[in-house]
Amino acid sequence: RFLTDDNAAVNALKSGDVDVLSPVNATLAKSLDASTYTVSAADGSDKFVLAFNCTNAKLKDKRVRQAIRYAINHKEIIASRGNVDYALGGPIPSVDPGYEDLTGLYPYNVDKAKELMKEAGYTTDKPLRLTLTYANTYGTELGDQLKSQLAKIGIDLKINYVEFSTWLQDVHANGNYELSLVDHAESHDFYKWTTPEYYYHYDNRNVQALYAKALAATDEKESDEYLKQAAKTVSEDAPADWLFGYRVTVAYNKGIKGFPDKLSQTVLPLWQISKAE
Secondary structure (H helix, E strand, O other): OOOOOHHHHHHHHHHOOOOEEOOOOOOHHHHOOOOOEEEEEEEEEEEEEEEEOOOOOOOOOHHHHHHHHHHOOHHHHHHHOOOOOEOOOOOOOOOOOOOOOOOOOOOOOHHHHHHHHHHHOOOOOOOEEEEEEEEHHHOOHHHHHHHHHHHOOOEEEEEEEEOHHHHHHHHHHOOOOOEEEEEEOOOOOHHHHHOOOOOOOOOOHHHHHHHHHHHHOOOHHHHHHHHHHHHHHHHHHOOEEEEEEEEEEEEEEOOEEOOOOOOOOOOOOHHHOEEOO
16 A cells, blocks of 8 residues: 555554555654564665766866765765665665675765865866756755755855656756756666666776676676676766665564565565564
8 A cells, every 4th residue: 555644654554554664754653662563774775866967078077076976975964864874885775786885985075075176177266066956856955965065165056956757858868967866766777877878978888898797697696796896986986976875764563574674676575474463
């Protein structure tokens, strides 16, 4: 059942009308009695991606893309969302094959970001003007935070909030943007970084070759290693910043056993779930 109202969903769980809520509003879940319900936040496949148009004249300069990554305070962004989500330094989420913690590649470092911007010809007195286009369904807080953080390194960020249908046409379909932001929810979607026609416009032959080897490998560990190499190369290249991985908060009656700890948007293994009489 799809329950659109968060309060109604929690009430449905409390009344016994439903057994599991996935996802559940994390704030409302605090009202659930811990002796009766299990509430957990588990990693999912959602990746909040701040994409840089790699064919844009301003963003072709790798120093600018790197500076943006160094300038983003991920801890601050995650804290503003209730410290539920997790830091994600690359294109593969923790629930997918080939995941590796890449958050150390671009740690928060405003001084380093300023140095790179200066090398690229920009300062706070001579800022780089960029536009971030994203769907208004995500609200204004993320845009405001990025605007404030990037201003410190000499980037004047204009926020262009649009309807999701407009985003799909202008950004996703036509690739007409400078920076964009969206929740990429799909699991096993690394192939998008190997497809130059996709709206990222990212084209790296080495990444494409590594991904092809990962697909061709008959050994799971070997495939994972190729994926890790490819993902690390993408992250080092900085065609995007991965703001955070979205953790899905789930609540269920303690009579339910076997609900999966980690959730993917592709597969929900219901076969192992049981319900006590």
